[in-house]
Amino acid sequence: MKILLINVCLRDDVDKILFPVGLGYIASAISRSRHELEIIDMDAHRMSYEQLEEKMCHLDFDVVGLGCIVTGYKIVKTISEIVKKVNKDALIIAGNSVASSIPEILLANTDVDIAVIGEGDHTIVELLDALEQGSDLKEVKGIYYKSREGIKATPGRNIVDNIDDIPLPNWTLFEMERYLTKSKEYVSEPYPMPQEQIRAFAVNTARGCAFNCTFCYHVFKEDKYRFRSTENIISEIRELQERFGVNYINFWDELT
Secondary structure: OEEEEEEOOOOOOOOOOOOOHHHHHHHHHHHOOOOEEEEEEHHHHOOOHHHHHHHHOOOOOOEEEEEOOHHHHHHHHHHHHHHHHHOOOOEEEEEOHHHHOOHHHHHHHOOOOEEEOOOOHHHHHHHHHHHHHOOOHHHOOOEEEEEOOEEEEOOOOOOOOOHHHOOOOOHHHOOHHHHHHHHHHHOOOOOOOOHHHOOEEEEOOEEOOOOOOOOOOOOOOOOOOEEOOHHHHHHHHHHHHHHHOOOEEEEOOOOO
């Protein structure tokens, strides 16, 4: 199947851009499967909806995947409408908290066809395989989906206990230099070197949330906090240094 991932832009009035770590892991999972993958990075290029539609008109795709935090619901709704306008037969899969927190609302009120709940690394590959083979989606754990009988939910998927087993994001699928050029804007003073020399990048050393705050919705809410091994983290940092000249690491973990 031909898969199109869209990295949505939540804040087009802000010049800073952040590498989409979550989408990076999903893209990596898909790229290791037999499915064809293409990415439109709206955030990195600050693309308008008109530019997105124009870009999609020149692409061939069967499935579109996108996601963001729940406050981006309207953005997901608008992009989904554009997808169906360009390719009415394309299936739309949404992830992140816009899917996990309000799956039934999302499916009932937008053109999104399937919502992936929680951790999506394994779910997305199983889901794409099922769609390609025409299998019953009730066999895929961790999703909500539209059916002739209404919106259906499958049993939840167990979290990945050993997150060292999850391959690193495939950074080469994205325009890394664009992110690295902007990365210095997220480094606070005092700078460890002249600001123009900074090549910073984000690393997550754990998954989950250490708290249960009433004001927040977290995709990993109520899941246990899981740490990567020191060796696994160091190997990622070393690869970022060697491949992209990264010299400053931003750790994007929940505070514990």
